[in-house]
Amino acid sequence: MxxxxxxxxxxxxxxxxxxxxxxxxxxxxxxAGLSDFRLSLLARFLCVAMVAVxxxxxxxxxxxxxxxxxxxxxxxxxxxxxxxKLADAGPGGVPDFMLLYGTGELPVWWEPLRSPAVTxxxxxxxxxxxxxxxxxxxxxxAVRGAYFAILSQALVAAFAILLIGQQQTTGGTNxxxxxxxxxxxxxxxxxxxxxxYFIAAAVLVxxxxxxxxxxxxxxGELLVAVRDQENxxxxxxxxxxxxxxxxxxxxxxxxxxxxxLFVPIVGIISPADVGVVPSIAFLAGVAIGGRATLLGxxxxxxxxxxxxxxxxxxxxxxxTYFQGAVFILVVGFLPGGLAELVGRxxxxxxxxxxxxxxxxxxxxGITSGIDAPGPDTERIHA
Amino acid sequence: MTAVPRRPIRATLALxxxxxxxxxxxxGAKVSADGTAAANNAxxxxxxxGDSIKIGFLNSLSGTMAxxxxxxxxxxxxxxxxxxxxxxxxxxxxxxxxEDGASEPTKFAEKARKLITADCTAxxxxxxxxxxxxxxxxxxxxxxxxxxxxxxxxGLEASKNIFYSGATTNQQIIPALDYLxxxxxxxxxxxxxxxxxxxxxxxxxxxxxxxxxxxxxxxxYAPLGHTDFSTIVGKVRSANADAVFNTLNGDSNVAFFxxxxxxxxxxxxxxxxxxxxxxxxxxxxxxxxxxxQLVAWNYYETVDSPQNRTFVQAFKxxxxxxxVTSDPMEAAYTSLYLWKAMVEKxxxxxxxxxxxxxxxxxxxxxxxxxTVNGQNHHIAKTARIGKINGTGLIDSVWTSPGPIxxxxxLTTYPWAKGLS
Numbered sequence: 001m002x003x004x005x006x007x008x009x010x011x012x013x014x015x016x017x018x019x020x021x022x023x024x025x026x027x028x029x030x031x032a033g034l035s036d037f038r039l040s041l042l043a044r045f046l047c048v049a050m051v052a053v054x055x056x057x058x059x060x061x062x063x064x065x066x067x068x069x070x071x072x073x074x075x076x077x078x079x080x081x082x083x084x085k086l087a088d089a090g091p092g093g094v095p096d097f098m099l100l101y102g103t104g105e106l107p108v109w110w111e112p113l114r115s116p117a118v119t120x121x122x123x124x125x126x127x128x129x130x131x132x133x134x135x136x137x138x139x140x141x142a143v144r145g146a147y148f149a150i151l152s153q154a155l156v157a158a159f160a161i162l163l164i165g166q167q168q169t170t171g172g173t174n175x176x177x178x179x180x181x182x183x184x185x186x187x188x189x190x191x192x193x194x195x196x197y198f199i200a201a202a203v204l205v206x207x208x209x210x211x212x213x214x215x216x217x218x219x220g221e222l223l224v225a226v227r228d229q230e231n232x233x234x235x236x237x238x239x240x241x242x243x244x245x246x247x248x249x250x251x252x253x254x255x256x257x258x259x260x261l262f263v264p265i266v267g268i269i270s271p272a273d274v275g276v277v278p279s280i281a282f283l284a285g286v287a288i289g290g291r292a293t294l295l296g297x298x299x300x301x302x303x304x305x306x307x308x309x310x311x312x313x314x315x316x317x318x319x320t321y322f323q324g325a326v327f328i329l330v331v332g333f334l335p336g337g338l339a340e341l342v343g344r345x346x347x348x349x350x351x352x353x354x355x356x357x358x359x360x361x362x363x364x365g366i367t368s369g370i371d372a373p374g375p376d377t378e379r380i381h382a
Numbered sequence: 383m384t385a386v387p388r389r390p391i392r393a394t395l396a397l398x399x400x401x402x403x404x405x406x407x408x409x410g411a412k413v414s415a416d417g418t419a420a421a422n423n424a425x426x427x428x429x430x431x432g433d434s435i436k437i438g439f440l441n442s443l444s445g446t447m448a449x450x451x452x453x454x455x456x457x458x459x460x461x462x463x464x465x466x467x468x469x470x471x472x473x474x475x476x477x478x479x480x481e482d483g484a485s486e487p488t489k490f491a492e493k494a495r496k497l498i499t500a501d502c503t504a505x506x507x508x509x510x511x512x513x514x515x516x517x518x519x520x521x522x523x524x525x526x527x528x529x530x531x532x533x534x535x536x537g538l539e540a541s542k543n544i545f546y547s548g549a550t551t552n553q554q555i556i557p558a559l560d561y562l563x564x565x566x567x568x569x570x571x572x573x574x575x576x577x578x579x580x581x582x583x584x585x586x587x588x589x590x591x592x593x594x595x596x597x598x599x600x601x602x603y604a605p606l607g608h609t610d611f612s613t614i615v616g617k618v619r620s621a622n623a624d625a626v627f628n629t630l631n632g633d634s635n636v637a638f639f640x641x642x643x644x645x646x647x648x649x650x651x652x653x654x655x656x657x658x659x660x661x662x663x664x665x666x667x668x669x670x671x672x673x674x675q676l677v678a679w680n681y682y683e684t685v686d687s688p689q690n691r692t693f694v695q696a697f698k699x700x701x702x703x704x705x706v707t708s709d710p711m712e713a714a715y716t717s718l719y720l721w722k723a724m725v726e727k728x729x730x731x732x733x734x735x736x737x738x739x740x741x742x743x744x745x746x747x748x749x750x751x752x753t754v755n756g757q758n759h760h761i762a763k764t765a766r767i768g769k770i771n772g773t774g775l776i777d778s779v780w781t782s783p784g785p786i787x788x789x790x791x792l793t794t795y796p797w798a799k800g801l802s
Contacts (some may be wrong), residue, residue: 035499035500036499037495037496037500038500040495041492041496044492100538100582101578101581101582161605164576164577164606165576167576167577167578167581172576172577172578173512173513173576173577173578173606174487174512174513174516174517174577174578175487175513175516175517177487177491177516177517177519177520178516178519178520179520187524188524266488266491266492267491267517267520267521268487268488268516268517268520269488270487270488270513270517272485272487272488272513273486273487273488309492312481312482312484312489312493313481313496316443316480316481316482317443317444317480317482319444319482320444
């Protein structure tokens with residue numbers, strides 16, 4: 001018992017245990033126990049969880065309330081969807097919806113997406129560029145807290161309106177759908193849907209590991225420092241805008257990859273999946289899981305998606321009320337998310353240790369406000 | 383603040399190892415899952431052995447479309463109840479599985495997949511917006527299952543896996559234009575919500591106007607849910623067209639008609655022809671704001687036929703005397719009966735048998751006799767131009783001489799060449 005305790009105290013051991021559990025659940029139990037339909041549903045939840053991992057970094061660690069991740073999710077998704085549409089249309093072909101509702105000619109900016117390689121590069125590079133430029137401009141002017149939240153939400157609203165307005169080239173409210181293949185694989189084949197699930201699971205595990213590493217790194221410490229005391233960090237000679245921008249870019253790229261995988265798994269992307277409401281839904285999962293923890297965002301996001309899907313199947317007419325009730329309960333009684341519950345249960349034996357548990361410390365540290373600009377009294381004893 | 387333990391090299395190595403592991407796992411799956419040759423291997427799991435058969439109702443019970451789609455769900459349930467009371471289909475009772483599309487296309491796709499593959503329903507009834515139908519179409523084609531779609535729409539579609547029981551453009555929009563032209567309208571102003579149906583409808587209207595020497599004085603779109611129409615109504619007013627063709631959807635109609643009336647425009651000075659306002663919506667807009675305005679549909683609660691009297695009576699008995707019946711509700715009700723007739727003609731529940739049996743199947747619907755076209759899966763319907771009366775109901779002012787054959791691609795209209 002004692003040896004387990006001391007082993008448990010090392011991050012490495014905990015990582016290995018967590019990783020092992022995660023891999024057994026994702027790669028063995030889920031594929032063995034779930035039907036094709038349920039597995040592809042889980043694959044969709046994993047794509048949403050990728051966005052959550054990024055939000056966990058930007059919001060939980062960096063204090064940026066990113067209410068507009070739909071933009072990056074949408075960029076990744078639309079880039080992938082455009083490529084799949086072009087691949088279905090064949091060389092020189094034009095996507096079906098353009099023939100029906102457009103001019104029947106392919107706009108120039110669609111052309112590069114004929115190439116699979118360019119598409120994959122753009123899915124990462126375009127959101128990174130947008131988030132990098134935008135983020136640096138915003139953070140250099142020290143736009144924080146609610147102002148940043150409003151800005152990011154306005155951005156996502158504008159993005160959705162733009163997509164709806166350009167029906168001839170983006171599919172409008174219908175979005176893009178009816179994909180037959182995914183890089184040469186038939187999407188109607190259940191075996192290929194399983195393959196997509198494994199890709200999504202592997203990517204998600206990779207993202208969690210990247211964030212785990214970032215949190216331990218010098219950059220991770222800087223990010224938390226900027227979150228809690230931006231000015232002090234600046235006086236120490238660091239550039240807070242740059243630190244925040246890096247975290248914002250990583251979150252954007254994760255969201256874009258989630259979006260890109262969402263498209264072949266779900267078979268459709270429309271402005272309804274990238275607008276204001278889904279952007280808030282991304283946040284909800286992170287908040288419920290616990291934004292400041294490593295696995296809280298992932299588990300919270302999967303739980304919220306699964307609950308939404310499950311409740312709506314059981315109570316098709318009243319499920320939204322249940323969902324709302326869960327949100328109110330968590331926000332009202334567990335502001336640090338479900339991860340806080342774990343911490344509270346652990347502290348029940350009431351044996352105060354000298355060093356506070358790192359997870360609970362970082363959770364309680366930011367329950368005070370969205371950006372935790374933190375008067376000194378808030379953090380001074382942490 | 384405690385110092386951070388930093389072991390970057392070890393950590394990075396572990397990260398790389400883990401990533402490689404993850405990637406090789408999916409690499410393995412990719413090789414074994416090379417299914418490019420497997421075309422349509424989705425075997426139907428519909429259980430026809432028992433004394434009941436499962437069907438799915440997929441309507442938005444939450445979200446912005448819920449107010450409209452709940453009424454369709456009600457009339458579908460009424461039809462299912464009636465059919466069960468009459469002994470079911472091929473001796474099997476209907477067992478309804480209800481799912482919520484939540485007004486989101488993605489949700490519709492997910493729930494359609496669930497109804498087909500997890501619940502194994504024999505057919506699915508529902509959908510409203512074009513976006514929801516477009517989202518479901520690949521799911522039904524991929525699984526080779528059947529969807530019955532009950533709402534008038536923009537045409538330019540004919541999937542073998544969808545039966546369209548609402549009007550296509552030549553059964554609603556073109557009769558509406560003919561009516562306006564007959565009444566002497568020489569110019570039109572087009573107002574619509576910004577999505578596929580209004581944009582496609584306006585494309586057709588513009589081509590029609592060009593052919594018949596009518597002038598389009600302007601074309602305005604408002605985002606779905608938009609409620610500030612002072613600018614648009616101002617433009618409409620100063621353009622002074624003979625009539626307005628309105629393809630706005632949902633809440634926007636309330637704001638539009640209030641503004642229209644405020645601006646002093648009436649049905650006498652500048653009539654508005656609407657294609658998305660039925661009995662259900664009139665109450666929300668307020669009868670005073672839309673009285674005497676024109677609408678185009680295939681069915682009104684006031685249609686005088688024994689079938690309709692029975693339908694309206696049964697609906698009010700089940701859901702309350704203050705409820706109204708409307709075109710999409712009637713089309714949904716009809717679609718369930720059409721499916722029943724197709725199944726009985728085919729003697730089987732499977733998709734191929736129903737597709738083969740569909741042509742020529744008829745039903746004496748509340749709107750009149752409807753006939754399925756086996757080629758394009760639409761149905762022949764009677765067109766009706768209506769005028770909204772003081773009680774919020776709609777009176778027919780013009781009825782087509784008989785059911786109009788569906789022509790979703792407008793191939794019989796020379797002026798429509800190049801639209802599709």
